[in-house]
Amino acid sequence: MDTEDHELVQGLRRGEPAAFNRTYAKYRARVYGFLLRLSGRRDVADDLLQETWMRLARSAGDLREDTALVSWLFTVARNQFLSFRRWSVLDVTRLLSFGAEGHDTVPGPEARSEASARLSILERALLELSADAREALVLVAVEGVEQEEAAQILGISYAALRQRLSRARAELDERITILDARATRALADARRRGTT
Amino acid sequence: MSDHDHERDHDRDHERDAVDRELRALPSHDADERTAERVRHAAVDVFVERHATRGRPLRAIASRTARAVPALVVVGTVGIYLTWAISAANALFGP
Numbered sequence: 001m002d003t004e005d006h007e008l009v010q011g012l013r014r015g016e017p018a019a020f021n022r023t024y025a026k027y028r029a030r031v032y033g034f035l036l037r038l039s040g041r042r043d044v045a046d047d048l049l050q051e052t053w054m055r056l057a058r059s060a061g062d063l064r065e066d067t068a069l070v071s072w073l074f075t076v077a078r079n080q081f082l083s084f085r086r087w088s089v090l091d092v093t094r095l096l097s098f099g100a101e102g103h104d105t106v107p108g109p110e111a112r113s114e115a116s117a118r119l120s121i122l123e124r125a126l127l128e129l130s131a132d133a134r135e136a137l138v139l140v141a142v143e144g145v146e147q148e149e150a151a152q153i154l155g156i157s158y159a160a161l162r163q164r165l166s167r168a169r170a171e172l173d174e175r176i177t178i179l180d181a182r183a184t185r186a187l188a189d190a191r192r193r194g195t196t
Numbered sequence: 197m198s199d200h201d202h203e204r205d206h207d208r209d210h211e212r213d214a215v216d217r218e219l220r221a222l223p224s225h226d227a228d229e230r231t232a233e234r235v236r237h238a239a240v241d242v243f244v245e246r247h248a249t250r251g252r253p254l255r256a257i258a259s260r261t262a263r264a265v266p267a268l269v270v271v272g273t274v275g276i277y278l279t280w281a282i283s284a285a286n287a288l289f290g291p
Binding site for chain 2: 015020029032033037045053054057058060118123126141142149169171173176
């Protein structure tokens with residue numbers, strides 16, 4: 001844990017609003033990005049972001065001195081998402097929208113430049129991964145969380161995380177290949193239509 | 197392991213590193229400013245209140261009760277009105 005985080009934890013334990021604001025400014029975007037990539041929906045990420053920070057607001061006084069803020073926040077955010085997903089199963093309207101996840105966050109392969117097309121393929125491929133693979137890959141590869149910390153957040157052993165990451169990368173490669181081929185076909189079709 | 201296998205593994209590692217680099221470079225997402233500010237505001241309010249009532253259970257109960265009062269007033273008013281409306285309808289149209 002870095003010194004700044006240690007100071008933030010002390011401030012949170014003492015109930016200093018400045019410490020809370022600094023923690024929020026430092027980690028809000030990362031937590032939000034994690035939630036958005038897990039859920040694929042901005043409205044869900046907004047709600048879960050609020051739940052996550054409310055949880056910190058309520059529990060700040062009970063944090064242990066050696067709490068690793070990154071792990072704590074990502075663990076809570078993930079639990080909020082899992083809880084949302086469980087409730088989604090019982091709620092037909094949410095279930096229907098869950099099936100359509102990703103459509104408001106990730107542009108299609110028709111994105112203009114090659115670089116942005118590649119990014120959108122990557123984002124879409126991530127969204128199409130299984131939940132287990134996605135959360136592991138987003139934590140480690142996208143958010144840059146250390147593997148030991150990521151294993152803790154996911155509640156699995158280090159070895160299990162390594163296996164999960166390996167499977168996730170293979171799954172991602174597969175998805176990228178499929179999406180790449182689809183994008184190339186779509187581009188060729190568009191060109192053909194343009195010339196005729 | 198043959199040279200060919202080594203070469204293939206090397207290629208695979210190289211590809212994996214390339215994808216990891218791309219994943220790391222994905223743009224960060226953030227909540228829009230209004231949402232971010234609303235969330236911060238709500239959370240800081242709870243944070244301050246929790247700290248103020250920490251170790252003072254009576255104050256915590258009082259604070260929660262105070263928050264519940266408006267809701268109780270609304271529920272009570274609606275209840276009284278419904279009771280009155282049902283008894284009035286009974287008096288007018290009842291047997």
